[in-house]
Amino acid sequence: MEYKFKEIEKRWQDYWEENKTFRTEDDYTRPKFYVLDMFPYPSGSGLHVGHPEGYTATDIVARYKRMKGFNVLHPMGWDAFGLPAEQYAIETGTHPSVTTQNNCENFRRQIKALGLGYDWDREVNTTDRGYFKWTQWIFIRLYNTWFDEKQQKGRPIEELEIPEHISKEGKESVQNFIADHRLAYYDDAQVWWCPHCRIVCSNEEVLNDGTHEKCGSLVERKNLKQWMLRIPHYAERLLEGLDGLDWPEGVKDMQRNWIGRSTGAEVEFQIEGSGQSLRIFTTRPDTLFGATYMVVSPEHLLLEALTTDDQKDQVDKYVAQARLKSELDRSDLSREKTGVFTGSYAINPVNNQQIPIWVADYVLMGYGTGAIMAVPGHDTRDFEFATAFSLPILCIMNPHGADEELRTLVLAGKACWTEDGTYVNSVHAGTGLDINNLSKEQGIARTIEWLQERGLGKSAINYKIRDWLFSRQRYWGEPFPVIHWEDGEITLLEDADLPLELPALERYEPGSHGESPLANATSWLIVNDSKGRKGRRETNTMPQWAGSCWYYLRYIDPDNDQEPFSKIKENYWMPVDLYVGGAEHAVLHLLYSRFWHKVLYDLGIVSTDEPYNKLFNQGMILAFAYESKTGAKVPSDLVEERDGSYVHTETGEPLNQIVAKMSKSLKNVVNPDDVVAIYGADSLRLYEMFLGPLDAVKPWVENGVKGVYNFLNRVYKFFADPTHYFTGDEDPEVLKSLHGTIKKVGGDIEALHFNTSISQMMIFTNLCIKKGKVTPETAEAFIRVLGPFAPHLSEEIWQQLKNQSSIAEASWPIYDESFLQEDTHEYPVMINGKLRFKIVLLINLESEEIRKQVLQHETAVKWTGGADPKRFIHVPSKIINIVV
RNA sequence: GCGGAUGUGGCGGAAUUGGUAGACGCGCUAGACUUAGGAUCUAGUUCCUUCGGGAGUGUGGGUUCGAGUCCCUUCAUCCGCACCA
Numbered sequence: 001m002e003y004k005f006k007e008i009e010k011r012w013q014d015y016w017e018e019n020k021t022f023r024t025e026d027d028y029t030r031p032k033f034y035v036l037d038m039f040p041y042p043s044g045s046g047l048h049v050g051h052p053e054g055y056t057a058t059d060i061v062a063r064y065k066r067m068k069g070f071n072v073l074h075p076m077g078w079d080a081f082g083l084p085a086e087q088y089a090i091e092t093g094t095h096p097s098v099t100t101q102n103n104c105e106n107f108r109r110q111i112k113a114l115g116l117g118y119d120w121d122r123e124v125n126t127t128d129r130g131y132f133k134w135t136q137w138i139f140i141r142l143y144n145t146w147f148d149e150k151q152q153k154g155r156p157i158e159e160l161e162i163p164e165h166i167s168k169e170g171k172e173s174v175q176n177f178i179a180d181h182r183l184a185y186y187d188d189a190q191v192w193w194c195p196h197c198r199i200v201c202s203n204e205e206v207l208n209d210g211t212h213e214k215c216g217s218l219v220e221r222k223n224l225k226q227w228m229l230r231i232p233h234y235a236e237r238l239l240e241g242l243d244g245l246d247w248p249e250g251v252k253d254m255q256r257n258w259i260g261r262s263t264g265a266e267v268e269f270q271i272e273g274s275g276q277s278l279r280i281f282t283t284r285p286d287t288l289f290g291a292t293y294m295v296v297s298p299e300h301l302l303l304e305a306l307t308t309d310d311q312k313d314q315v316d317k318y319v320a321q322a323r324l325k326s327e328l329d330r331s332d333l334s335r336e337k338t339g340v341f342t343g344s345y346a347i348n349p350v351n352n353q354q355i356p357i358w359v360a361d362y363v364l365m366g367y368g369t370g371a372i373m374a375v376p377g378h379d380t381r382d383f384e385f386a387t388a389f390s391l392p393i394l395c396i397m398n399p400h401g402a403d404e405e406l407r408t409l410v411l412a413g414k415a416c417w418t419e420d421g422t423y424v425n426s427v428h429a430g431t432g433l434d435i436n437n438l439s440k441e442q443g444i445a446r447t448i449e450w451l452q453e454r455g456l457g458k459s460a461i462n463y464k465i466r467d468w469l470f471s472r473q474r475y476w477g478e479p480f481p482v483i484h485w486e487d488g489e490i491t492l493l494e495d496a497d498l499p500l501e502l503p504a505l506e507r508y509e510p511g512s513h514g515e516s517p518l519a520n521a522t523s524w525l526i527v528n529d530s531k532g533r534k535g536r537r538e539t540n541t542m543p544q545w546a547g548s549c550w551y552y553l554r555y556i557d558p559d560n561d562q563e564p565f566s567k568i569k570e571n572y573w574m575p576v577d578l579y580v581g582g583a584e585h586a587v588l589h590l591l592y593s594r595f596w597h598k599v600l601y602d603l604g605i606v607s608t609d610e611p612y613n614k615l616f617n618q619g620m621i622l623a624f625a626y627e628s629k630t631g632a633k634v635p636s637d638l639v640e641e642r643d644g645s646y647v648h649t650e651t652g653e654p655l656n657q658i659v660a661k662m663s664k665s666l667k668n669v670v671n672p673d674d675v676v677a678i679y680g681a682d683s684l685r686l687y688e689m690f691l692g693p694l695d696a697v698k699p700w701v702e703n704g705v706k707g708v709y710n711f712l713n714r715v716y717k718f719f720a721d722p723t724h725y726f727t728g729d730e731d732p733e734v735l736k737s738l739h740g741t742i743k744k745v746g747g748d749i750e751a752l753h754f755n756t757s758i759s760q761m762m763i764f765t766n767l768c769i770k771k772g773k774v775t776p777e778t779a780e781a782f783i784r785v786l787g788p789f790a791p792h793l794s795e796e797i798w799q800q801l802k803n804q805s806s807i808a809e810a811s812w813p814i815y816d817e818s819f820l821q822e823d824t825h826e827y828p829v830m831i832n833g834k835l836r837f838k839i840v841l842l843i844n845l846e847s848e849e850i851r852k853q854v855l856q857h858e859t860a861v862k863w864t865g866g867a868d869p870k871r872f873i874h875v876p877s878k879i880i881n882i883v884v
Numbered sequence: 885g886c887g888g889a890u891g892u893g894g895c896g897g898a899a900u901u902g903g904u905a906g907a908c909g910c911g912c913u914a915g916a917c918u919u920a921g922g923a924u925c926u927a928g929u930u931c932c933u934u935c936g937g938g939a940g941u942g943u944g945g946g947u948u949c950g951a952g953u954c955c956c957u958u959c960a961u962c963c964g965c966a967c968c969a
Contacts, residue, residue, distance in 0.1 A: 250888040250964075257887070257965055264969085282969060295969095337967085362967045372969045380885090381967055464968060583963075690909070692897060695889095697962075701896065707909045713924095747900095756898065759908035766908095828904040833950050835904055873949050879903045883949050 005680030038581025042103035063788035067812035075555040077124035126547030133499030134564035146181035147233035154602035193222035260464025267457035269346040281368030286443035290396035291373035298322035308343025383416035397421035477541030625660035682790035689754035742815035
């Protein structure tokens, strides 16, 4: 009765493949459940143990839901455009599609070896012409859509009303006006350029220290013509949509933070001695009385006009330095404030005070208006700057809750107070504004009202999110269905001309100055229209995010060549009920695809406003690593264990065991293929789930696999052996445990608590082994519960129990609550809050009778001395507590 | 600095509404079976103990008959964002 997992797993994987056990039909009469994994980039190194974690979790849910009668969609595919294949092509000349195909095959083989029940007839690949045709089709939709602010809705570009003064100016103005409203537009953009990869990076791909996240080189600023998507138009919708989603709070917050909404006001400051004004954004218009100077960013358009002749040299020098700094010293963390006086003054509208205008790089051009009013009394950055350059500091807020020493300093303008307080110095007879004695909310409201009455400002909302840079100077991506004509006109291909495929190339190197390799494909590149006009195809390609923005929709109808997906099918399957993947996509992929989805929704192409109903992030799987006392990392193959501590094999130096990310340099990477070879796929699946809560970060412990392997062995040896069966009435204890297990495991799967459901199955198995014999009915029910977790082993035993069809098609057993009810309960009895003894009592006993029986117990008498206790607490079916 | 999360045995981790802290597994200890075992099975395993008990869920306090769970305080670790006006 040996557990031959290799044989068993091979047999059932072949069976599933031949019988298409996991094929999903579009049966609209049944309730649907769409469970989705974040599809992988098929890298050359294959799966790591992190992949099967999420995949196993969704597989268990999918199998369980199927057994519960749902029509389940559980597909897999490949996010296959991307740099590594292109890099490999540059090095070897191998076409990326060849590399991609090989990698996909390897991934598919590995995934099938884990017994994951995907419907392979629905496999998608973002690099297939039948797939990216529709990615291009969606791009055309984005191009032909504008966002109606009033309706908060994307609308077809034909419905955009052209204002009269624009149409009067002629065709070109009209075209420009339309272009300014399209969700996709082509324009000069200052972009991040990675000189190493020779590629443009999106803001999201540049790390804090100014390096490219992919290669670690410092990026540079560069001006290039680029495709951009106006995602900020959807900021409000993307923000609102989050509220109704069953997502981890952390992910929602990250998205909110990324969108970065803040409310406040825009205020115009007149520049003294010029007709111009300087506009600023502030979240605290109520602190206008405390604005003692202004600052513009070094890139501000008005800077030149503001700079007086006297200050020109200094300002020019500063701006040049700032530019250099933004390219080289971004990692410089010493945040000392620098800046230069422009020579100009503005008038503070609330008190007609003359205040100096400075230029400083702590003001960012990319946020708000690129200019600020500085309130050094109540803003730490402004305070720092004012102190450094001896600018006046005015307190307008008497601090709440500050000690007297601090209060005195704040009132004297010698310390900064950023919390709430009572307004002081916030009235001016000349301008008529008085907010003294108002609350913060009233102060803000009153000031905005005052500004609006005088046309000096208005309430405003600002977002951090910026237009999405949507093109890359790369070969291995979706080509844009775009032609740039010699007269400057831009046209998009007709739907009927899609897909636009990539040309064959000899060489895949990008140009050194931002030219895509596609620029070398002359015969592909140049086009002529019927009138002989010459045009050039767009040579940029779309970023890798494009394909993953909508893949969940293609699974619904993967072979459709008439439309991206059928409307009826989409209506049935959407939204995704459960989406599982890593937290690294918390912002980018999830925000981008929500954006696309909302546009498609506005255009009536999809039926839901949001794509993913419930999102779950699996925690990363780490591994043990070793470091010396100095913190130097030591590869695992140079470590040995002696008497419970770890030492360096060569030097004998004592080492500490730490937990770290798996990495080649630490030699602690676990390959799922190796685990499958030693313990089998069911053991790997079970261990990945038993390791800990799905969302927790947890280390891989080799010995733990043995634990679950042992469990499966015990299951096999017990349930696959007919001598362990008897016919007749099942032991009540087994029956109770079985029904408890069915209930517990079902509930745990719904809650994604797989670790505790495995514990429960272990408890049940241990009981059965202890009892020695069970009925076949008990075995059948238990094996169905185990099925989603260890499908190969379960199929094997299921078949031995004389079942003809796959266990995947069996129904989930129904538990009977009556087996779970007890007529007696073993009460823990606590005396003064400490457990002293236990007593078995009938559940339906009168409370007087319970009191009597408990107090008669010898241990109770010992503590009470026979006297009546002060209190006697009886919680039915829970606990008894006696206070003496 | 801001936001999110997490602190429980030697280790991974359990503990619906406050109600037996340490389930389940690893490891360890002892025993059985074995030529042998890093196989399998059985028993034990939070710590201290004068064997009556006592202490115990990062720290300190509070509410309660009763707190890992609720409230306040504080420390540590991880993740994300960060000169965002």
